[in-house]
Amino acid sequence: MTIEQFKELTLEQKLVQLRYEGEFIGSYERTSEENGKKQPGDIFKLGDFWVFLSDDEKTVIPTRRDVFAAS
Numbered sequence: 001m002t003i004e005q006f007k008e009l010t011l012e013q014k015l016v017q018l019r020y021e022g023e024f025i026g027s028y029e030r031t032s033e034e035n036g037k038k039q040p041g042d043i044f045k046l047g048d049f050w051v052f053l054s055d056d057e058k059t060v061i062p063t064r065r066d067v068f069a070a071s
Contacts, residue, residue, distance in 0.1 A: 003049040003062050014060045018053060022046045028067060030054075043067060 001021070005015065022044035029038040030052050041054040052061040 001047050003047075003064060006046065006049070006051070006062050011058075011060065014051075015053075015057060017046060018044050018051060018060075022051065025050070025068065028052060030061070030067075 001017065006017065009017065018020050023046070025041070025043040025045055028043045030042050031037075032039050039050055039054055039056075039059065041059070044051045044053060049062055050066060052059070052062075052063070052067070
């Protein structure tokens with residue numbers, strides 16, 4: 001699956017992909033763009049991209065950038 005295909009999925013379909021096809025990489029706190037607060041969640045590797053999944057499973061953000069490489 002490509003990142004473009006993943007972006008077209010519904011939230012429920014994205015969660016299924018992460019659950020069954022994603023590789024759990026680790027916990028991660030993402031800085032919110034709106035207020036600068038940290039948003040807790042997890043990072044998954046899916047194909048050739050990474051996905052941030054918030055702890056409440058309402059925020060799913062795919063990225064081509066390895067967030068741990070930048071740490």
